[in-house]
Amino acid sequence: MPLKEFAERRNLLHRDSDAQTVLRHALDDVQLGKVAMVSSFGAESIVLLHMIAQINPATTVIFLDTEMLFPETLQYQKDVAEKLGLTDVRIITPARDAVLIEDVDGLLHQADTDACCDLRKTRPLAEALKEFDGWITGRKRYQNGQRATLPLFEKDAAKIKINPLANWGPEDLRAYMDDHNLPRHPLVAQGYPSIGCMPCTSRVSAGEDPRAGRWRDTEKEECGIHFENGKMIRGGKAA
Template structure:
């Protein structure tokens, strides 16, 4: 079955399903195949990670360590994985040879953020997902740009991407975290509602979009992990 048709059928099937049902089906779907979750262990990641732990804590979880993350994120990843009992967290780093060839001084992000994300995120993720048929993300429609039309299931190259929290809003996330007494990323309380690499993440002021601190003062709004036909999403390209 063509992947576009597969995604359309799953979206129809789950048009009224809650996030846990979508997630459980994705993990058990024989037609979908082998699935991994990709998590940044960022500001809201603990919600989906907790759901995974309740369904199958042995689910492969891919964590991209770009080698430019906040120390708080690296520690949070270890603490959350331990607390939730996740048994197959795979820490993926960029190719040492590629970093030495393309960013030996660690300053590539100052000259070309797209190239830096490609080196440290997009290519390492592609390699990590090579043996999987689908992957689970924590993206949501309320987040800006193309995410406003985000489906639960979508074709992503030769794989299916699953977005169980697509229709969740900030209030849903807050309520779930409080209900299950889940640990928050320590930087959230310091004014970072969206957390990426240190050089490209800044505090967000009151009234700003939660992702305003990502690549501030630039048109860039996605790292390149989520893109179509090789093109990164840029602010203003799509409603």
């Protein structure tokens, strides 16, 4: 079955399903194949990670360590994985040879944020996902204009991408974390509602969009690991 048709059928099947049901079926879907979760272990990540742990803690979770993350994120990743009992967290880093050639001084982000994201996120993730037929993300429709029409299932190049929390809002996330007494990322209380790499993430003021601190004062909205209509999203539009 063509992937686009597969995604459309699953969206129809799960149009009234809750996030846990979508997750459970995605992980057990023989037609879909082998699925991993990709997590930033960021501000809201623990909701989906907790759901995964409840369904199958042996699910592969891919964590991209760009080698430019906040120390708090690295510690939070370790603490959450241990607390939830996740047994297959794969920490992926950029290819050493590529970093030495393209960003030996660690300053590429100052000249070209897209190239930096490609080196430290897009290519390492593509390599890590080679053995999988689909991957789970924590994206939500409320996060920005690019995600306003986000489906539960979508064709992503030659794979299926699953977005179980697509229709969740901030209040749903807070309620879930409160109900399950889940630990927050320590930087959230310091004014970082959306957390990426340290050089490209700034504090957000009251009333600002939660993602305003990501690549502030630029048109860039995404790191480049997601696609829209078959085109990679890097800035404010598909490239």
